[in-house]
Amino acid sequence: MLKKLTAVLLLATAFSVPGVAYAKDATLAIRMTGYQGPPAYLAVYLTKPDGSYDSTLWVAGTQSKYYRHLRGWIQGVSGSGERLDGITGASVGSGRTMEVGITIADALIDAGYTIHVDSAVEHGAENQDDVVLPLTSANSGTVVSGSGYISAMAVTF
């Protein structure tokens, strides 16, 4: 029994330890404004210090046919070949709050990377860069406000 447990624990650490070495678990919280319309699609992604697309952190909204409305993000992600499995969730309704766990590589923090959020609503506006937040340790937990459908956002890592 004990042997079995040890084996399981060993197996678990074998998978998790390499991740811990270079990634941080972070929490992404977003509160939406009160608006007219169905739940919004959001894309939360990182850009490199030169402003070019780096990687996706989270996508709210599952139907890929609407992704083209998340304009800044779709340009980057469409050519990246990234898989969105595991970092996609439900779209977020008017006035709702979303909180999800994301993973950010340690090496990107305080290295000139920036978090962007694009938002769009069916028959409504498309907001490229609804929120822009430099990925710095100082910004961890800082509440910033959005310019479109997002009322407020905070990333804690």
Next chain:
Amino acid sequence: MIRRFHSLAGLAAGVIVALMAITGAVLSLQPVLDHLATPSSGSMSVAALAEAVSAQLPGVTRITHAASGAITAYYDAGAGELAASIDPATGNVLGATAPSPVFAFFTELHRSLFLNMNGRVASGLAALAITVLSVSGLVLLANRLGGWRKLFTTAKGTLSQRLHVELARMGVLGLIVSGASGIAMSLNSFGLLPGTDAPMTAFPSNVDGGTPAAISTLSALQGLDLSSLRELTFPYLGDVTDVFSVITANGQGYVDQGTGAWLSFTPNGLGQTIYETIYMLHTGQGLWWFGALLGLASLSVPALAITGGLIWWVRRRNQPRLVGNVPARHADTIILVGSEGNSTWGFATTLHAALTQAGHKVHAAAMNSLAASYPSARQILVLTATYGDGAAPASARNFAARLRHFTPVPGQRFAVLGFGDRSFAQFCHFAEETQQAMLDRGLKQLLTYESIDRQSAQSFAKWGNDLGAALGHELTLVHAPVVPVTSTLALLDRTDFGTEVQAPTAVLRFALPAGEVGLIDRLLGRTQALRFEPGDLVGIVPPGETIPRYYSLASSSRDDVLEICVRKVSGGVCSEFLHGLEPGQTISAFIKRNPDFRPQPGRAPVILIGAGTGIGPLAGFVDGNRRHQPYYLYFGGRDPASDFLYAPLWRAALADHRLAGLATAFSRVVGGRYVQDSVREDAANIRKLVASGAQILVCGGRDMAAGVRDSIDYCLAPAGETVTGLRAKGRYLEDVY
């Protein structure tokens, strides 16, 4: 089986399906309003439009072209995007626009009930439910009317049943389209329909990056007509590496803002094109008139849900309470019941209980529910009454047809027990027919055919002994007859006719007991409530008796009087009792609805043929003909001086056009003849009336009704029409006693 499935699905999904239908009907108005509000478009290139819009709205980010033809430009005004509607003919800004909050609300309610994913699942299940209900309902209707070709023949039954059938026939095609396309849209929203969504196309890597050219000079946009544009997204202002994204009716692609060339274009797949069509059919976007038709069709759903619920409830309430009814496939004994009222069901319930107590697994059902086979059954016991002139009672009308598809299991045996009244000529005729049909089907007899006269509990007990002997155990059937719930009515007045011609006939008028019955009761077709129309029946239980006798009603409950016309039959317990009544004396009575014997509404003529007391309900119809529909009455009596029933009514009705024509026939005068003779003499007129859509209603004795059928067949032969043909269309109705 299908009926049960249809009922249960309807009960389970009724509310949500009705909600979906109502919200869908509201949403169907959107394409119609958009169609009315959108100016017609000219022929214009996308380049010219984009140039015009960008000149007026410098911050323009995208232009959309809706299926309705409406063009909307979105532009960045510093604090978020704003929308403006654009004139499709000129490209001029018409003014600010915003999505209608009303339609946005109903869209979200319709597709997710404001419950996000769970709501979307519910909405998809509602689409599945309406499709399943429509299809099962169609099959049920075809079964009930006797085949697919008879799908549009007259619906019969109570008000709720007729409403249910009529509304369903009007709406069903639309509902199937809405439901099936709704299922597809729901599956698509869960990503379960591969190939229906536009693929994510890669952002082009071959962007020129040079100085942006004037929009009007971009060749790709010049070559694109506005009519095929769906959406044009402008490059991000000041970003020379960004491009125009274009979605057309055929696909999507990117256009270089410097060179004006197509950088890439991905045509729509077949799946996408099919899905777009499904979307258009469901929403009416791009096909506003079709959407409006679907919206109208879906308005039938709430009424169908309500009437369907009522029908289920009434059927359930009228179903005898059988304790421990075993499913048909597990039962060793099947009891099949043919019953017009519920009295035969009473005997079946007694039999069911006794057999169950003796250790049998018993299944009882209406004869109409005959299955294709009963795999576990050793014996099939048929208990049936006979209706009218030897016809099948209500719960056995489809039995003969179903028996043709019935396969007996080897060793299965049967017994038929008929219920009736020996004073009628066609005593137990249908039961005898059933006996013969079962033999013809290759089934072996368990017991010889027997009949029960006037609900005799003794005869029934004896048959039970015989059955027990055949099954090899004791079987004691103690039947307590079900006495209907009656009201007490006092005689107001009576008018006597026909004593001089040996046909004493009385028109008896009774006061109704106080107390109103509401609209709901009428919708429910409540049989025991004192709410009635001419042509319905009143069951009267003579003192000291348990078996009611039925008489056709000559008045409506709205007249606040119950009127019947009774001929005195010597030895007839009830007629002698009624003829002995003096004003103030009372009877015990209840109402039995007879909704299938009614004149058709509308403008078409109605031919009423009656003799003797059969005139009663016809008088009621004429009296209530306030819309002056052309009614023609053929009246049969013995002597105008003695039994000219309702003569004052006919005079008044002819004067005020409630009656368009009256022909009389008297049999005990010089040159006497019967009513069927006067019908025959009037052949040309009958033919003309039937050609113009007339319906024929016959009420009277058995012999008279047979004579009238012959006469009508004779009249219509030159026109190639028959009584049988008219009957199938609901245009030949009989009330025969």
